[in-house]
Amino acid sequence: MTFLLGLTGSIGMGKSTTSEMFRAEGVPVYDADQAVHRLYSGAAASEIEAAFPGVVVDGVVDRTKLSAAVLGRPEALAKLEAIIHPLVRGEEEAFLAQCRKDGADVAVLDIPLLFETGGEGRCDAVVVVTAPAEVQRARVLARPGITEDKFEAILARQMPDTEKRRRAHFLVDTSRGLLAARRQVHSILVALAGRPGRGEQRG
Numbered sequence: 001m002t003f004l005l006g007l008t009g010s011i012g013m014g015k016s017t018t019s020e021m022f023r024a025e026g027v028p029v030y031d032a033d034q035a036v037h038r039l040y041s042g043a044a045a046s047e048i049e050a051a052f053p054g055v056v057v058d059g060v061v062d063r064t065k066l067s068a069a070v071l072g073r074p075e076a077l078a079k080l081e082a083i084i085h086p087l088v089r090g091e092e093e094a095f096l097a098q099c100r101k102d103g104a105d106v107a108v109l110d111i112p113l114l115f116e117t118g119g120e121g122r123c124d125a126v127v128v129v130t131a132p133a134e135v136q137r138a139r140v141l142a143r144p145g146i147t148e149d150k151f152e153a154i155l156a157r158q159m160p161d162t163e164k165r166r167r168a169h170f171l172v173d174t175s176r177g178l179l180a181a182r183r184q185v186h187s188i189l190v191a192l193a194g195r196p197g198r199g200e201q202r203g
Helices: 015-024 032-040 045-051 063-070 074-102 133-141 148-157 161-167 178-192
Strands: 003-008 029-031 106-110 125-130 170-173
Touching: 003 015, 003 178, 015 029, 015 106, 015 125, 015 178, 029 032, 029 074, 032 045, 032 074, 032 106, 045 074, 063 074, 074 106, 125 161, 133 148, 170 178
Parallel strands: 003 106, 003 125, 029 106, 125 170
Antiparallel strands: none
16 A cells, blocks of 8 residues: 655745655655646636636736735635645545556655645655755745745745644755755655555545
8 A cells, every 4th residue: 555655844945856856766746736736727727717806817827916816815815725725635636546556655745735734644654844944044035026024924824844843754854955855865765665554544
């Protein structure tokens, strides 16, 4: 039975890079963010436009306009999540069905808000990608279009890194360089070798 490994981490911690390291080890990875991108240009676009008029341009959700429509507005964010989350979950289930069919020993669910949405209950173990707060801040503020206010608003939606680390089964610290992070990923997979997943008992 495929062992499901949740992968999460706050913004700027290096989660996407770590996800690629698992792929490089031959592990299938479900990327929730990529699923959202696909949905924004396909199945979810019309429903999002109906809920937030003007945010869809040429059939594709404009993420900047959508962000402006929901940022700092909990009710609007909840409305968006009610549209997106069921669709994302459907794509995840299809991914897992394929992993089981292929006989994958381990599969990774790369979900940014894993703990915040209760998604850890679907996983056999969780990896938290982390880095010191000053490293995180420098990385995020170096991104185009990110201001202090936007960074703080994003952090407000995310569980504190200290709490994520407390709940983790494994940690990957990306502040020590790529080689060290790759070694940490490899060590996790070695530790999991031969461990069966819980399968249909999962919540």
